[in-house]
Amino acid sequence: MKVKEVADLTGVSVRTLHHYDEIGLLVPDEVTEAGYRVYSNENLTTLQQILFFREVGFPLKKIKELLDSPSFNRLEAFELQRDMLVAKRKQLETMIETIDNTLQSERGERTMTNEEKFKGFDFSSNPYEQEARDRWGDEAVDKANKNVAQFGEKEQQEMNRIYSVLAALRGTNPASVEAQAAIADWYTFLNKIADYSLEAFAGLGEMYVADERFMKNIDQFGEGLSVFMRDAMKVYAEKN
Amino acid sequence: MKVKEVADLTGVSVRTLHHYDEIGLLVPDEVTEAGYRVYSNENLTTLQQILFFREVGFPLKKIKELLDSPSFNRLEAFELQRDMLVAKRKQLETMIETIDNTLQSERGERTMTNEEKFKGFDFSSNPYEQEARDRWGDEAVDKANKNVAQFGEKEQQEMNRIYSVLAALRGTNPASVEAQAAIADWYTFLNKIADYSLEAFAGLGEMYVADERFMKNIDQFGEGLSVFMRDAMKVYAEKN
DNA sequence: TATAGAGCATGACGTAACGTGAGAGTCAAT
């Protein structure tokens, strides 16, 4: 398919396709003699992935990192994307509720606190407000140590995939819908290995930063990933 | 409330608030001696509106136009926003379905056409493909003319509001979720006055461009609005 | 009462993801 066809099919502009080619995000599989871009079916699937990630707010640079990552697996990525879309839908539902409340309050049927007014918008509810409670730490460390030993090939792969995604999100808001969807994945993953209460989960997050062994391992995937994960895990535990 | 408080409450950055002040989008009701921005409750409600519109993809410039417009009515705006959010949720649901299909097809359980692959992304399904069919034109004109005469104050106001929103969307994709939500509003409005089949609705759109009387009236709200409305109405009729 | 530290202000330059022409080559149909 040539640019215009792809553009018409997908709704993105020709310029956008040019741009994605320029930055190496989506390089057409074929180029004709005359220099015309020709997109393969493979290319279209990749574009679909790109648009999904873009929809949930990933910057192109991170999308590229993700797609380029050797641990990237299309199938699993689609599953992750599904989770994110579901999370986004939930956020929209919260926003719709907020509007309904607003409509009532504008009619004078009820009053709203300022906090209520921004439900669904507020992705930043100060994740730093609580001090670390070491109480959960040891329990979490023990569990983690015990279970990593049982890891098989498949688990390692899935773990790497999740780390990659989280690494791509570093520096963004740990309370964002995307970060929370990714960390939810992480929680689900861990629970395949052992039972984690939300408190233990948050405690494990603290350990990621407090304990050098964790910190070093995790930060291999990206400087500061451990801190980011801790923050995201704290928020996750608070909100669920 | 001072900047930081507002930022923490709403999740936007302080810089963003500064920016909104700079461009006159959200000017704090009060400024202290020292030049500190102080946001009122009124301001917060406006910010809420801004964030809603931003969420569905309006550029700040258009948001400002909307809020500044004399025909702008907070309550009705919230209702419009609700419609848009619902539309967006529907879009997300389509995307989730698309992913589910993709997952099945990746597992080899079925195959997908390229078009299916981008359902939910494709907001541009060529609205120009069909030629105008004058057949509906006269009927539509007659109805419209007959009914405008019965307009009361309230109807005029609502009409103006819808026109304003649509005018703000000019130049964007008439098939976008936002444009379609706004045009759906228009369809609902018209149906309060008379019964319009979808075909008649599309035909009325053609008249907006073909008939000078319509064109002139409508374009008062913004150059090219009639064309934009025609396109949006055509898409709407095709998709519903 | 002095001083630190958090918060605020205003520039001003940087960045991401394209939009928007300009100028020129390509291709299929008439």
Place this chain on the structure above:
DNA sequence: ATTGACTCTCACGTTACGTCATGCTCTATA
């Protein structure tokens, strides 16, 4: 052979902020 739709590559413009730098303000505490 020519037209019209499509394509290419520069290259500068735009939106919505991010990110310092530099300096003032306020309040809690020594």
